[in-house]
Amino acid sequence: MFTAAAIAVLVAMALALVRAYAGPTLYDRILAVNVFGTKTVLLIAIVGFLTGRPEFLDIVMVYALMNFITVIGILRFFEYSVSHASANSETIKEQ
Amino acid sequence: MSMVTTYLSWALLVLGGFLCVSGSVGLLRFPDFFTRMHAASVTDTLATGMILVGLMLQAPTWIVFGKLVMILVFVLLTSPTAGHALAKAALHSGLKPLLPGKGGKIDADPRPSAGGV
Numbered sequence: 069m070f071t072a073a074a075i076a077v078l079v080a081m082a083l084a085l086v087r088a089y090a091g092p093t094l095y096d097r098i099l100a101v102n103v104f105g106t107k108t109v110l111l112i113a114i115v116g117f118l119t120g121r122p123e124f125l126d127i128v129m130v131y132a133l134m135n136f137i138t139v140i141g142i143l144r145f146f147e148y149s150v151s152h153a154s155a156n157s158e159t160i161k162e163q
Numbered sequence: 164m165s166m167v168t169t170y171l172s173w174a175l176l177v178l179g180g181f182l183c184v185s186g187s188v189g190l191l192r193f194p195d196f197f198t199r200m201h202a203a204s205v206t207d208t209l210a211t212g213m214i215l216v217g218l219m220l221q222a223p224t225w226i227v228f229g230k231l232v233m234i235l236v237f238v239l240l241t242s243p244t245a246g247h248a249l250a251k252a253a254l255h256s257g258l259k260p261l262l263p264g265k266g267g268k269i270d271a272d273p274r275p276s277a278g279g280v
Binding site for chain 2: 069070072073075076077079080081083084086087090093095096098099100102103106107109110113114117122125126128129132133135136139140143146147
């Protein structure tokens with residue numbers, strides 16, 4: 069049953085990558101990376117249970133922390149770069 | 164007792180997996196960034212919750228159970244926060260939502276210099 073859930077999570081990650089590639093604006097890409105990170109959290113937890121090694125859950129905790137900090141870091145970087153609109157406009161123009 | 168938890172955790176895992184896939188299909192098919200955020204947050208919160216609770220039912224020891232509870236609480240706290248920060252940053256940089264009739268035209272020109280903000 070774990071393999072079914074793992075396959076579902078892998079499919080979700082693949083679709084998130086497609087959105088990351090196709091995403092017109094910058095924020096679609098950040099959203100896709102965020103979804104990918106959350107799915108990695110799930111995948112490691114499921115694989116940890118699949119292989120019967122509960123230590124994986126420590127990795128999952130660290131990864132959940134990192135995923136959140138990464139998204140906030142990227143947003144903080146891009147949000148305040150709007151003053152010189154040129155840096156940001158080409159990502160929005162292609163919407 | 165163990166049969167019930169086994170079947171319950173299997174059901175939760177399958178439902179969580181299904182929600183994962185349906186959420187990311189929504190992530191692909193929705194027309195606008197803000198609608199895609201809805202699809203993404205569906206997977207982030209409910210599917211993660213279901214799969215982690217499904218795993219909790221099969222946790223061999225109490226430590227593993229405790230870790231899973233911590234992970235669940237952490238993810239349920241941080242992913243909406245990240246979603247909110249993402250939406251704020253997008254709106255702040257001039258990305259207009261696709262609102263029919265309220266000026267949010269399909270091809271709105273959100274560039275700040277063009278008065279899009």
